[in-house]
Amino acid sequence: xxxxxxxxxxxxxxxxxxxxxxxxxxxxxxxxxxxxxxxxxxxxxxxxxxxxxxxxxxxxxxxxxxxxxxxxxxxxxxxxxxxxxxxxxxxxxxxxxxxxxxxxxxxxxxxxxxxxxxxxxxxxxxxxxxxxxxxxxxxxxxxxxxxxxxxxxxxxxxxxxxxxxxxxxxxxxxxxxxxxxxxxxxxxxxxxxxxxxxxxxxxxxxxxxxxxxxxxxxxxxxxxxxxxxxxxxxxxxxxxxxxxxxxxxxxxxxxxxxxxxxxxxxxxxxxxxxxxxxxxxxxxxxxxxxxxxxxxxxxxxxxxxxxxxxxxxxxxxxxxxxxxxxxxxxxxxxxxxxxxxxxxxxxxxxxxxxxxxxxxxxxxx
Numbered sequence: 001x002x003x004x005x006x007x008x009x010x011x012x013x014x015x016x017x018x019x020x021x022x023x024x025x026x027x028x029x030x031x032x033x034x035x036x037x038x039x040x041x042x043x044x045x046x047x048x049x050x051x052x053x054x055x056x057x058x059x060x061x062x063x064x065x066x067x068x069x070x071x072x073x074x075x076x077x078x079x080x081x082x083x084x085x086x087x088x089x090x091x092x093x094x095x096x097x098x099x100x101x102x103x104x105x106x107x108x109x110x111x112x113x114x115x116x117x118x119x120x121x122x123x124x125x126x127x128x129x130x131x132x133x134x135x136x137x138x139x140x141x142x143x144x145x146x147x148x149x150x151x152x153x154x155x156x157x158x159x160x161x162x163x164x165x166x167x168x169x170x171x172x173x174x175x176x177x178x179x180x181x182x183x184x185x186x187x188x189x190x191x192x193x194x195x196x197x198x199x200x201x202x203x204x205x206x207x208x209x210x211x212x213x214x215x216x217x218x219x220x221x222x223x224x225x226x227x228x229x230x231x232x233x234x235x236x237x238x239x240x241x242x243x244x245x246x247x248x249x250x251x252x253x254x255x256x257x258x259x260x261x262x263x264x265x266x267x268x269x270x271x272x273x274x275x276x277x278x279x280x281x282x283x284x285x286x287x288x289x290x291x292x293x294x295x296x297x298x299x300x301x302x303x304x305x306x307x308x309x310x311x312x313x314x315x316x317x318x319x320x321x322x323x324x325x326x327x328x329x330x331x332x333x334x335x336x337x338x339x340x341x342x343x344x345x346x347x348x349x350x351x352x353x354x355x356x357x358x359x360x361x362x363x364x365x
Contacts, residue, residue: 001140002033007046007053007067014046014069017099017126021067024132030140042143045093052090054198060205063143066091068098084113086193089211092201094308095142097135099126112138115206116272116309117213117294118338138306145311148275149206150256153267157246157260164240167218167226170289171244174216174347175228175237181295181358188213208269213294214339215271217247217281218347224248224260225281229268241265250278255312272310279319280343286329287322289347294339296362297354302334309338337362 003025009015021044022032033040042063045055049070058064068087088096095114110122110131120138124131164172188211194202203209210231217227228234229243237243241262247270249258257274261267271277277290303321307314318333318341325331330353332342339362344350 001030001042001144002037002040003030003042003044004033004037004040005044005046006055006058007044008048008051009046011048011069013099013126014048014067017067017069018044018046020126020132021135024129024136025140028133028136028140042139044139045091047091049087049098052087054090054092054201056092056198056201058205061147063095064091064093065139065142066093066096068096070098070100072100084111084119085117085188088113088115089188089190089193089202090198092198092205095139097122097139110135114142114308114338115211116338118306118336120306120337141305142308145307145313146255147308147310148250148255148257148312148315149269149272149310150254151259151270152251152254152256153259153261154248155261155263157241157262159262161240161246162262162265164244165220167220168240168244170218170347171216171226171228172237174218174289174291174351175235177351178214178216178235181293182360215273215277215292216347217271217277217290219281219288220246222285225277227271227274227277230271232268239265241267243268245270247274247278250275273315275310275312276315276318276341279315280322280341283319283323284328284343286345287343288329288345289343289350291342291344291347291350291354292339293342293358294362295358295360296334297332297340297342297357297359300332300334300340302336304336306336306338 009018043058045066047053055064084098097112099110109125112120190210208231214234215228217225219225225247226244227247232243242265246260248260303317321333322328322331329345332340334340342350
């Protein structure tokens with residue numbers, strides 16, 4: 001993989017960190033180059049907590065990870081996400097590695113956080129070889145995953161679906177019931193941390209006007225399903241063709257989801273997890289609804305890898321675990337440091353089954 005450095009390594013700590021990270025990446029067969037080179041796959045953006053610089057000048061399909069020097073770690077692991085997530089958003093990166101120069105004795109010194117909200121503590125301190133090997137492995141795994149977040153819209157939605165159907169009615173009802181679970185955070189207010197110029201860059205890089213969490217879908221027929229749009233409040237789904245979208249296929253050559261739209265309704269972009277839903281529906285005909293939450297359930301099995309949301313690899317891992325279940329249409333799978341995906345014969349059935357079992361405390365591993 002070709003990688004590039006950008007940003008500022010003005011502190012002695014960041015200069016040494018950059019030197020050790022470059023050495024580890026090259027020892028593992030990766031090649032350093034300029035970030036403007038078309039084949040550069042990974043950009044590492046160095047900055048400090050007090051000046052989280054944005055990684056503007058890069059292609060939208062290049063994975064960017066911020067390397068941020070910070071001072072005071074959160075008092076508890078559970079506080080890492082709320083403290084670090086705004087730093088990630090300000091850098092306009094896909095992920096951020098936050099390294100505490102002066103860690104406390106009983107706290108992790110490093111956290112890896114992604115745009116989807118996944119937060120992973122990195123064990124070790126910035127002076128040993130194993131520490132850099134783990135960072136290299138985790139970042140390369142994120143950057144090398146196949147992102148399937150582009151949409152291709154076809155103006156072929158039957159006009160008879162303009163006012164919805166039984167499946168979209170379930171979507172609307174389920175979105176209202178999400179509020180009662182008290183595990184759905186509001187869309188992240190990027191307007192509070194980004195100025196107008198950076199908001200435009202954010203939309204160009206990530207194809208969405210905002211950040212929201214979780215998603216839900218309902219099967220329409222053997223080939224198609226409805227899914228919530230990206231960047232909207234999932235507890236307030238309303239309009240068919242705009243924030244409730246009809247997915248009709250996947251183009252593996254273009255790595256693009258195919259969406260049916262109405263000619264006079266401007267659609268939003270489909271949820272980043274659409275490829276995961278598509279794989280589950282295609283391989284499990286009895287599944288009629290899928291719910292993805294940034295929450296947890298005790299006793300569930302979890303996949304053993306932490307891919308970014310919106311990647312084929314994550315969708316494949318979740319779909320494979322569901323397929324191995326004794327009841328693929330009644331199962332829940334954990335996504336490490338991120339949340340759960342739950343299947344059911346219907347969305348209504350999922351809510352009845354998980355009532356009282358959901359917790360907002362996601363274990364970090």
